[in-house]
Amino acid sequence: xxxxxxxxxxxxxxxxxxxxxxxxxxxxxxxxxxxxxxxxxxxxxxxxxxxxxxxxxxxxxxxxxxxxxxxxxxxxxxxxxxxxxxxxxxxxxxxxxxxxxxxxxxxx
Numbered sequence: 174x175x176x177x178x179x180x181x182x183x184x185x186x187x188x189x190x191x192x193x194x195x196x197x198x199x200x201x202x203x204x205x206x207x208x209x210x211x212x213x214x215x216x217x218x219x220x221x222x223x224x225x226x227x228x229x230x231x232x233x234x235x236x237x238x239x240x241x242x243x244x245x246x247x248x249x250x251x252x253x254x255x256x257x258x259x260x261x262x263x264x265x266x267x268x269x270x271x272x273x274x275x276x277x278x279x280x281x
């Protein structure tokens with residue numbers, strides 16, 4: 174809990190800094206998606222463009238989770254649950270990608 178006016182001001186500064194960072198990185202995401210000179214890889218949408226976009230989105234979501242959702246002050250159990258969730262989601266993505274290379278699927 175916040176006990177003094179100085180701590181409130183400190184939190185407000187952190188919120189403003191994160192808000193500005195989110196706006197800046199949203200602009201960077203739009204620039205990467207819109208301008209050809211920022212195109213990574215081959216012209217058009219490529220895997221590298223998607224990877225850069227996802228990296229920026231991951232950074233922005235981490236900022237929101239840590240600062241606005243106050244996860245930077247949580248105990249260790251929440252990080253174990255978060256790690257398990259990320260591990261499970263990654264496993265599901267791997268299974269979906271594997272299903273595209275399944276020989277039974279290719280036969281039909």
